Amino acid sequence: MSEVTVPAAQRAPEAESVSPGRWVRENLFSSVSNAIQTMFFSLVLLGLLRWVLGQIFSEEANWTSVATNMRLLFTYNYPTEQFVRIWFAAGALFLAVGASFAAWNLNPMVTVRRVGVALAGTGAVSLVVGLIAPDTTPSAVRTGFFVVGIGLVALALAVLKVVPEPHRRQIPFIGLLAGVAGVICGVLWFFPFGDYGFADGAPTAESGTIDSSTSLPVTVMFLIMIGTYLAGRALARMIDLGWLRRTMIGWWVIGPAFIVFLVLRDPEFDWGYVLAVDVPMGAAFALGGGALLYLLAKPSRSELARVIGALLVALALFHWVAAFFGWYPMLQKARFSFALIAVAALLAPTFAGERAARLRFAGGWFGFMVLFHWLLTGINTPSTLDIAAPPFLGGFVLTVSIAYYVMLASFPLGVLLSLARTSKMPIFRVLATTYIEVVRGVPLITVLFFFSIMLPLFLPGGMGISDLAAVFAGYTVFSAAYMAENIRGGLQSVRRGQYEAADALGLTTVQRTAFIVLPQALRVSIPNLVGQAIATFKETSLIAIVGGFDLLRIANSTIPNQPDFLGQKRPALFFISLVYFVVAYSMSRASRNLEERLQAGQAR
Amino acid sequence: MIRSTTRWQRTAGALAALALVVGACGGDDDTAADEPAAADEPAAADEPAAADEPAAADEPAAADEPADEVEATQGGGILDAVKARGVLNCGVSGAAVAFSYTDADGSMNGIDADYCRAVAAAVLGDATAVEFTSLTAAERFTAVQTGAVDVLMRNSTWTQSRDTEVGMDFGPTTYYDGQQLMGRASDGFTSASPVSDIDGAIVCTNAGTTTETNISELAAELGLAITLNTFEDYDQVTDAFIAGTCDVITTDGSGLVGRKAVQEPEGETWVIFPATPISKEPLGPVYAQNDSQWADVVNWTVYATLIADENGVTSADADAALAGDFGAEMQRLMGGEGEKQTFMGLDADAFYNVVSQVGNYQEIWDANLAPVGLVREGSANALWTDGGLMYPPPAR
Structure with a gap:
């Protein structure tokens, strides 16, 4: 789907320029009832806005509690000296975003007129806010709203006047992004928010700008993203774009693991054990398995592959039986690796083909094994299991990580479940249906309670599961069931003829599903999937109830219980609702762009 | 070329996410190595990876045992x-x-x-x-x-x-600690006021706590007619008290003292009573x-x-x-x-x-x-x- 690029010329042309007065007449006051509705809802809106402003600038709203607790809200008690890890992870993400924008040339053109209208709109809102702000508003703030509002409106009018044909002239989106980033950085560097901190058990407040330990990394993040985009575009002119895209796909697959490893890795990581046990074992499975699969994926060896696959399945099962009775010790991940190689061997005939195809198959296994062992090592070494004791991850970082990884993990699980549920094989269908219905019949909070509080009781002595892993597992189990239902809706929209055409081409079931049915089903499911992604993001606040320190718990119970800010809940709650809104709204906008791009290539 | 890209994109994506699931719930490989007998247990944690029927069938059996396990490991x-x-x-x-x-x-x-x-x-x-x-x-x-x-x-x-x-x-x-009540001096409460002074008052506390049980039991015992309003948490109780919706609020004495110290508005005096807490x-x-x-x-x-x-x-x-x-x-x-x-x-x-x-x-x-x-x-x-x-x- 991603290869569908739409030249701007093919899109619907932008509407003819309409004068603002005419637009208002035609849209807001076209009839008496319309005019009444416009007036009524404008008043309601203004009243609401004034109330919100009253909350923000009321005398008891003490924003010091939020400013002082910025660190808690964003990273909880993640050690300050380790912040570089979070910034590094964020940098890696921004870099990947910039490079992906370059690789797929995600740079929609925006007309000057749209930019002008957006600027004027923002300016007008700022003016209105200045006008209706309650009396408690500091006069400097009110003046600030007026200045910004008049400035923006003037700028917009100037731009629309100076640029000829503003509805035709286009500027690249990335340019706008750079402009916005510049404004954000400028505000961070030069606006006198004041420097709030905490030292020796008491909040400190100094006038001035925000500490450079915040503004500097943020600036670097934006520079990285835009720089990578420009470098990527330059590179794309020189080399094969396909290569760049494959590299980026590879990064998005390995990147999350990289970030987990970076952010969650315990400072006291046991490198000796990793080098002596984990690395050789991972390498052995990756190389040995790759070689085996390369040999088995020859079309003439299909029978042999099935026999060997069956033997490996038996061996893998035997390992579990042996572990159950305690006959010999074997690492859990070795047992998993055996099971996976067995499945891969059974799949070998499906991927059989020319030398290049076999190499890709073996290479894919190699990459997967490296990733698999890396993840298990990064997340589950004994030293990292003890992360359970301190919350370690909290605040915005926790909210985002849980949401991100739950979405990432529940997506394939959901795809598998939906396929199983629509399968012709009764056993899969019944199992998948039972799973989905049972999980959907239980509230998320119950699932989370089960995983975080009940599960440790069932585990044998000496074994633990970190809170984070328990919440993650529970949430994934829950989310996958909903994901499966969303995707099933998509699957049902794929027409019968598509299946028949695939069968007529002689594709196997796996090929038909992977290359014909799923791509179409997933495209249809995008709005629902994004809707669920947003829900997943917001519902992370439930992990507060099972002990996670997410944004909500910090704002709702940690900050109001500090002696300096006892009972001050409202400012923090306002602040976090803003954070939730910004993230959720960005996701929703991004999904609309994605839909447009995908829809454009599909003329039905 | 493009086609193979998408194919690999999907396969690799699915595999990577599977790895994440297993990675997060795979249990402790290394403790398993030391204790072979325990090695089968991670199965409970693995169930999301298995993606099939939740292992509900075998969990209840395990549920009978935790008490013994706890003693065995912690004794x-x-x-x-x-x-x-x-x-x-x-x-x-x-x-x-x-x-x-x-x-x-x-x-x-x-x-x-x-x-x-x-x-x-x-x-x-x-x-x-x-x-x-x-x-x-x-x-x-x-x-x-x-x-x-x-x-x-x-x-x-x-x-x-x-x-x-x-x-x-x-x-x-x-x-x-001990449960006490807090009222306004302007309503005639002093630190020596007996509990019976709250007759007819609107008393607020947080819901579902022993505090709620204590005050309603006491009111029934003394035959006091009080209106009990409960809130989700104590910040809301205090807010309602400040707003004047509640005449008296009640919780543990230490909590009341803290609230009084920080949130008492100017020109108003809050008093905590009775001198002997109503609960231990x-x-x-x-x-x-x-x-x-x-x-x-x-x-x-x-x-x-x-x-x-x-x-x-x-x-x-x-x-x-x-x-x-x-x-x-x-x-x-x-x-x-x-x-x-x-x-x-x-x-x-x-x-x-x-x-x-x-x-x-x-x-x-x-x-x-x-x-x-x-x-x-x-x-x-x-x-x-x-x-x-x-x-x-x-x-x-």
Whole structure:
């Protein structure tokens, strides 16, 4: 789907320029009832806005509690000296975003007129806010709203006047992004928010700008993203774009693991054990398995592959039986690796083909094994299991990580479940249906309670599961069931003829599903999937109830219980609702762009 | 070319996410290696990876056993486990002002947090060797039973049912709390007002707590006609009181004092009454049942801070006390002679570390409870010599 690029010329042309007065007449006051509705809802809106402003600038709203607790809200008690890890992870993400924008040339053109209208709109809102702000508003703030509002409106009018044909002239989106980033950085560097901190058990407040330990990394993040985009575009002119895209796909697959490893890795990581046990074992499975699969994926060896696959399945099962009775010790991940190689061997005939195809198959296994062992090592070494004791991850970082990884993990699980549920094989269908219905019949909070509080009781002595892993597992189990239902809706929209055409081409079931049915089903499911992604993001606040320190718990119970800010809940709650809104709204906008791009290539 | 890209994109994406699932729930590979017998158990944690029927069928069987398991694993010595680990896992609230709250720099403070530090100082010689786990009210006792925390210092009231029905024991009380009421002086309330003065008033408290039960039981007993309004949490209760929706609010005395100190508006006087609380809320450490050695360690750590207080030994005087300047009992406690502490598995200077690194009870009080306006003199928390209830056994 991603290869569908739409030249701007093919899109619907932008509407003819309409004068603002005419637009208002035609849209807001076209009839008496319309005019009444416009007036009524404008008043309601203004009243609401004034109330919100009253909350923000009321005398008891003490924003010091939020400013002082910025660190808690964003990273909880993640050690300050380790912040570089979070910034590094964020940098890696921004870099990947910039490079992906370059690789797929995600740079929609925006007309000057749209930019002008957006600027004027923002300016007008700022003016209105200045006008209706309650009396408690500091006069400097009110003046600030007026200045910004008049400035923006003037700028917009100037731009629309100076640029000829503003509805035709286009500027690249990335340019706008750079402009916005510049404004954000400028505000961070030069606006006198004041420097709030905490030292020796008491909040400190100094006038001035925000500490450079915040503004500097943020600036670097934006520079990285835009720089990578420009470098990527330059590179794309020189080399094969396909290569760049494959590299980026590879990064998005390995990147999350990289970030987990970076952010969650315990400072006291046991490198000796990793080098002596984990690395050789991972390498052995990756190389040995790759070689085996390369040999088995020859079309003439299909029978042999099935026999060997069956033997490996038996061996893998035997390992579990042996572990159950305690006959010999074997690492859990070795047992998993055996099971996976067995499945891969059974799949070998499906991927059989020319030398290049076999190499890709073996290479894919190699990459997967490296990733698999890396993840298990990064997340589950004994030293990292003890992360359970301190919350370690909290605040915005926790909210985002849980949401991100739950979405990432529940997506394939959901795809598998939906396929199983629509399968012709009764056993899969019944199992998948039972799973989905049972999980959907239980509230998320119950699932989370089960995983975080009940599960440790069932585990044998000496074994633990970190809170984070328990919440993650529970949430994934829950989310996958909903994901499966969303995707099933998509699957049902794929027409019968598509299946028949695939069968007529002689594709196997796996090929038909992977290359014909799923791509179409997933495209249809995008709005629902994004809707669920947003829900997943917001519902992370439930992990507060099972002990996670997410944004909500910090704002709702940690900050109001500090002696300096006892009972001050409202400012923090306002602040976090803003954070939730910004993230959720960005996701929703991004999904609309994605839909447009995908829809454009599909003329039905 | 493009086609193969998409194919690999999907395959690799699916595999990577599978790896994530398994990675997060795969259990502990390395402990499994040491304990083959336990190796089958991660199956419970693996179930999301299996993606099929949840393993519900075999879970209930396991559910019958946890009690035995807990005793089997924890009877063998939390003390040794803590020493081997080098760090104390301490359960706290993290959101209870003066008891344990998280400061803006992420540090844990309060009397409960300080008693965690005291236990760490006694066992490990280092008051900073604590990892705090912030627990909700729902999680706290499970955390003790599963061994997720070695000791729980989470302003938990010692009650008969908690002590006897759930697998845990209670240590000596570190703070005697009790439910009281708070009203406005302008409504005629004084600190000497009896409970019967609230007849006809709108009383507010937070829902689903023993506080709610206590006040309604008391009102029924005394035949008082009160309107009980309950709110989700205590911030809302206080907000409603400030707004005038409630005439009287009620919760533990320590909470009321804190609210009065910080939130009392100008020109208004809030009074806390009656002088004798309407309920008993002894708060102290909680630990797993049937580990006497660990119980001794925690209990005597608390006693040590009280004995030091009796003898007037502050953290600055610890060296002098060790030298014998504060009498024989203090010298014994500090490990100066006889080394009483080694019998319970601690170093001889264990309590010297407690007093020098954390301080005596009065110092802990001054650091945490005094700032929110709690007064020790004349309360149940004064030493027995001053008419209070703090009566540590002698160190000899």
